[in-house]
Amino acid sequence: MPLIRSHWTRPFRKYGARWSLGLLLTALALAQVSGAVRIDAIERMDTFFADLRMRLVKPVLDPRIVIVDIDEKSIAEIGHFPWNRKVVARLVSQLTGHYGVAAAGFDIVFSEADNTSGYDVLDSLASHEMKDVGGFRARVEAMKQQLDYDGLLAAALEDQPVVLGYNVAQDQRKGELPAPFFKVDDLNGRELPAVTYSGYLGNLERLQSAAATGGIFTALPDPDGILRHTPLLMRIGDGYYPTLSLATAAVALQARAIVPRWDTNVADMSARERANGALDTLLMFVGQQKMGMPIQVGENLTNLIEFRGTGGPAGGAFPYVSAADVLAGRVKKEALADRIVLIGTTAPGLLDLRATPVNSAYPGVEVHANMIKSILDHSFKVRPDYADGIEGLQVVLAGGVLALALAVLSPLPSILLAAALAAAVFGFNYWSYTGMDWVLKMAMTLVLIAAVFVLNVAWGYFFEVRRNRGLVSRFGEYVAPELVAQMAENPEQYNMDGESRELTVMFVDVRGFTTISEGLTPKQLREYINLYLTAMSEDIRSAHQGTLDKYIGDAVMAFWGAPVAFSDHASRGVATSLLMQASAQRLNQDFLARGWPELKIGIGLNSGLMHVGDMGSNIRRAYTVMGDAVNLGSRLEGITKVYGVGIAVGEATRAAAPEFTYRELDLVRVKGKNEPVAIFEPLALARDTDQATLDEVARWHAALAAVRAQRWDEADAMLAELRALAPQRGLYQLYVGRIAHYRAHPPGDQWDGVTTFETK
Structure with a gap:
């Protein structure tokens, strides 16, 4: 008799705790479905699933x-x-x-x-x-x-x-x-x-x-x-x-x-x-x-x-x-x-x-x-009087089966069973909606399936997460999720120690943000800046896998080439800047439709040797970049306003990303640097640039050469043609004004064609 009792009680000793926890979760889920308790997150999930269910129904054109x-x-x-x-x-x-x-x-x-x-x-x-x-x-x-x-x-x-x-x-x-x-x-x-x-x-x-x-x-x-x-x-x-x-x-x-x-x-x-x-x-x-x-x-x-x-x-x-x-x-x-x-x-x-x-x-x-x-x-989607009973039965069946079965199944059958039950719940809910016009809830049942599944088979997964948690927590806020996953595969190759690398840095700023903030209520301003920062951050992280450094008010700082090294970091930066300008235009259409102020951004981009790593104080630290090349990128963002362009890149970036078409803007000497640098506006991938744009750029470069050679009449004539061709381009008007200034104040034979900026 004791042997028989031992035979029957062995499964309870082995699986009893997990069975009890699974059934306890089922009881809690049943309380939510019956209304005895209310979990707002579950209600929000039901709303999400209801919206999703409606989107899945294919429309049929009704000519009536x-x-x-x-x-x-x-x-x-x-x-x-x-x-x-x-x-x-x-x-x-x-x-x-x-x-x-x-x-x-x-x-x-x-x-x-x-x-x-x-x-x-x-x-x-x-x-x-x-x-x-x-x-x-x-x-x-x-x-x-x-x-x-x-x-x-x-x-x-x-x-x-x-x-x-x-x-x-x-x-x-x-x-x-x-x-x-x-x-x-x-x-x-x-x-x-x-x-x-x-x-x-x-x-x-x-x-x-x-x-x-x-x-x-x-x-x-x-x-x-x-x-x-x-x-x-x-x-x-x-x-x-x-x-x-x-x-x-x-x-x-x-x-x-x-x-x-x-x-x-x-x-x-x-x-x-x-x-x-x-x-x-x-x-x-x-x-x-x-x-x-x-x-x-x-x-x-x-x-x-x-x-x-x-x-x-x-x-x-x-x-x-x-x-x-x-x-x-x-x-x-x-x-x-x-x-x-x-x-x-x-x-x-x-x-x-x-x-x-x-x-x-x-x-x-x-x-x-x-x-x-x-x-x-005569067809309305309604919640029947017996909806609570149907949903309660779903919870009891799904929770009971999983609580008893997953404790004894290996991982693969457990995954298949949980997936099959979730699919069955979703399928029944969808059929009820489309075939019976019933509006039923399923979030609690799906959450219960997931909870019981995690309880029984996720220990190995948690162990892996624990092993890589340090790396993910360090870099998860900075880089795209797919890069974190790549780094997690070989965590020993990556760290936050300071080092010098060839990188590309970007600075982005909103034009006239003070005026914008004065024209919006605090709530509108919060939504305005949140939509803008979200769109810019997604372009940086998701599209070309940049590292998001920080937000500085309405400004954004990012870089490419660290912690994961990219040989094409400059190309990724230029492509991202073009994408961000397109996103800003789409956002601007939405903002104007809401009656909000116009959104315009300026982007400065520069490549070169930079110090990258975990920097800061004992109170607060951040993974960031420093150096002269970084400072020049910041200056380039500031002077986009002067040249009436959305993007300005340094000479090193242009050289490292030759697959784009560029318009040279000027030779400049920014504050804090003695050596002049050529700056350029990227327009598009060279293969996507139309002939009209190429012709305009060629004529502009000829006009720029005439300015630097002090052939004022020739340059004036060329600029007049360009302004007729593109009257909205502020760059041409800028140089018309400069020529007028040089006529009145000749720069002399030793002039090197450089524009010096005394302010940041």
Whole structure:
């Protein structure tokens, strides 16, 4: 008997501790899923997975809903936006009369009167300065109707299936509200919680009265700034008003009414149900349907937006047509006839872009298109009542199997089992989303799988990390991760002791940063500098494996060739500087779209012998470079402003990276150095440089030679041709001014052509 007991208890003695820990982790995960505990990190992971799941669904083009886009083409043809109401009236007439759309929803509010026709000026003249001119008053009165642009738009809206958009607001009431779908008194004592606002920014009364109805287009992003949910109805005062998507769908389907439907009678509801409303669906009564078309709603009448595609004309979910083409009648009738159209804009400068799970710059008008599609398809992504039970079962199965199995399996089968379970959880979640329209959480189950796996098989990995931890902690902040991995393979070859090497150093600085900081709030300035430093750091570390030395306010210092030696360190530095200027231009477009100050950077690059290593004091040390070559790199960054260029490199860098095309800028003697040095502006890889650029550079070098030979007239003529060719290039204007100075103050026969800088 003791032998039998020993046989059965041996596995528990051997694996019992790991089984217990695995099951304990499973119990903790079950507590999170049930709501007994709440871990914010898990909630954020679920949000991430939900966003990822939505991005994985491939879009299918839906021709029923068309976006009439006020795009850059439309602005170029019609003029800057907002357009006058006469143009909008023509657009409405084209859509409703010529094309016969089922409904048109405007993702635009018309809250101010349109006085662009000039009628007010004419009326004032007729009443004052020209009141005695015969016939002038009568002529002005005759023109009133055709110059009343708001009246033209109101006439175009009359008896047409057009929905005007408007905003909600707190403590502000402007314009006119449409009729609500229903009021508090219509609920027969039931509570119906909704997103509530006390005010609104509506359309002009004459326009809203002429339109079929109106819809709210206010976006309500989540706390992280991402738009994931939208109400179908909002409460303003004692009325429940539709959003633009619901209102437009109702007009297109010719709905007689939309009312709430509860699953239970108010008398049978619990106190909690009465407080929460226990609302199951809205009912849209279409045509003669007595039962109505059900529209599912979530908490506070808010639904998850099912984003399809990446948004925009190339997003793949909805067809786009240019508003200019609609106005000109260039769109085929069958493309718009009986379609639901939404009028909005994707032009970057008009700022109707939203951060969404599928795109950080998603057209706001397409948010409404996605909701309309869900309404038409009777398909909303919902979290079922039994979701917690499904998620709890996932946790118990995954945690139990892994806790028992991984303790006895070798590493490879353990990895395969954990991977298979994670894939199964993800696959089931994705199938539930796409096949059943269920929104389920899976982060806790995946975290549990990872935690149990690490508990059982990661000891060897931790040992390897411990062996290389010193090296990684030393260099992880400076160099690209792939270089740290390379160094970790042979840690004995690398150290932080001081040594002298041929390296390339870079200094980067923001132009006019003081002015920029004065024009932004502290929060905006933080985001501005963080976006800039992140982009520059990624270009340095990831693209060409540079070593990020330090941030000096808005400035960045980096170098190439240490701790990992590169024979092509100069080429990597030049290529990175060109990449950073391109990144700065892309960032600048985003900044300008936000209304932020313009971003311009100057880059100085120099190669030579430098001291590199761990330097500093007993209080603080850093892995950095020092030496004359480093100082020259810093000076070159400073004098880019003088020559009106984004990049300036030293002669040694140019010689070490001959595969690029360069424009020589000058011979300079910087502060602190007696020997002059030639400086150059890198333009592009030689193989990528077009002939026009090569010709311009050759003509410039000829002009520079004429300046150094003191042939002022010849140089002036060449510079005049170059300025006509590239009037924006400040370098040419600089030398025109220098020639004028040299004419008045001849440098003499002994002049060596060197420009001396007395300041840093």
